[in-house]
Amino acid sequence: MKILAVDIGNSSICMGCVTDHTVSFAERMNADRRKTELEYAVLCKTVLDLHNTPVSSLDGAVISSVVPPLTDLIAAAIKKLTGIDAMTVSPGIKTGIGKIAPNVGADLVVGAVAAAECYGAPAIIIDLGTATTITAIDTNRNFLGGVIYPGIQLALQSLESGTAQLPHIELKAPQKTIHTDTASSMRAGIVFGSAGAVDGLLDRMLDEIRSPAVIIATGGLAPMIVPYCRHEIILDENLLLKGLDILYERNHS
Numbered sequence: 001m002k003i004l005a006v007d008i009g010n011s012s013i014c015m016g017c018v019t020d021h022t023v024s025f026a027e028r029m030n031a032d033r034r035k036t037e038l039e040y041a042v043l044c045k046t047v048l049d050l051h052n053t054p055v056s057s058l059d060g061a062v063i064s065s066v067v068p069p070l071t072d073l074i075a076a077a078i079k080k081l082t083g084i085d086a087m088t089v090s091p092g093i094k095t096g097i098g099k100i101a102p103n104v105g106a107d108l109v110v111g112a113v114a115a116a117e118c119y120g121a122p123a124i125i126i127d128l129g130t131a132t133t134i135t136a137i138d139t140n141r142n143f144l145g146g147v148i149y150p151g152i153q154l155a156l157q158s159l160e161s162g163t164a165q166l167p168h169i170e171l172k173a174p175q176k177t178i179h180t181d182t183a184s185s186m187r188a189g190i191v192f193g194s195a196g197a198v199d200g201l202l203d204r205m206l207d208e209i210r211s212p213a214v215i216i217a218t219g220g221l222a223p224m225i226v227p228y229c230r231h232e233i234i235l236d237e238n239l240l241l242k243g244l245d246i247l248y249e250r251n252h253s
Contacts, residue, residue, distance in 0.1 A: 062247060118239075
């Protein structure tokens with residue numbers, strides 16, 4: 001079974017294939033609302049071709065999205081390219097996770113499903129994207145909720161746009177914390193500050209859960225931040241694609 005899985009975020013779209021419950025590949029592209037259905041179909045075809053995956057080999061498709069205007073657009077692009085009606089993660093589908101409020105973002109649901117199935121419960125899931133989200137599930141796989149705060153890129157953009165003398169910088173991890181030049185000081189503040197925020201919030205959430213929990217991090221910026229966190233965190237960049245595959249199987253069995 002080969003499934004095309006697409007996770008649509010505010011800044012980027014992660015697209016990949018899951019073959020027999022193993023992620024074959026994953027690629028990221030900019031989330032651009034100005035693109036047409038045809039342009040996204042061409043992008044999808046290009047990604048599949050780059051990984052030697054014929055359109056005819058796909059058995060299904062599944063989408064999670066936090067950008068409603070792009071949801072139908074990407075679904076239509078997949079239909080145009082493959083003839084497949086993509087399943088969309090939405091309220092009412094079978095998740096295996098309890099107590100999920102109707103307004104919980106699709107990405108948070110997918111992350112909880114993947115964490116519970118792949119790593120067990122209780123679990124805390126960190127998603128470092130445009131926004132940073134940290135959510136938790138309890139021992140019985142009930143969704144407890146979590147926190148949302150501005151992600152690294154948003155924090156950096158606010159520094160650049162909201163100050164007169166701070167420059168635009170390339171975001172990368174610095175070698176130390178204390179610097180004398182502005183660019184390095186900004187990098188240290190953004191990277192180490194984010195790692196510290198994650199650690200601090202994890203401490204508070206673990207106190208509230210009152211139980212040890214497995215901690216998993218995903219998202220495009222996770223590889224930059226997780227190494228500087230002091231908690232033991234599993235880095236799984238394909239967590240959401242795994243969750244999409246699990247949801248597809250549960251709702252198409």
